[in-house]
Amino acid sequence: MTALNRVPSLMARAGTASALTLAAVGGSIVVPGVASEAAAATTASKALQIAASKKGSPYQWGATGPRRFDCSGLTLYSFKRVGKKLPRTAAEQYNKSRHINASSRRAGDLVFFHSGSYVYHVGIYAGGGRIWHAPKTGDVVKLQKIWTRSVWYGRIS
Secondary structure, three states, X not given: OOHHHHHXXXXXXXXXXXXXXXXXXXXXXXXXXXXXXXXXXXXXXXXXXXXXXXXXXXXXXXXXXXXXXXXXXXXXXXXHOOOOOOOOOHHHHHHHOEEEOHHHOOOOOEEEEEEOOEEEEEEEEEEOOEEEEOOXXXXXXXXXXXXXXXXXXXXXX
């Protein structure tokens, strides 16, 4: 059960009147685990917005911004701007992330492209099967549909 799914049961135990009173005064319900998940989601969505703001920036191998990027340089830059430190390469970022299933992915999660156990590319999941990434030499940062099933997902907390 996810933390968000626990909210209705907690509200039921607290009673409808308590929930209505809380809603009327603009309060919030404190549920263990939800605050940290919400903060991680906010951090990830801000990192996603930063990556999207770099649309059209040229790819340059080894570049970490702010005007040019390679794939892991874009993710490093985006998360650094929201206060999260990532290692330099896609493989190191994969090792640093909390690995999640495709069914659990959400906007702001990292998408790692792999061949066997070798991670060779990373982007930031934008939802709808698409990622923001810096693809290759001669290309630019852009939103693109995930083109293969050989991907793993990671969450930065």
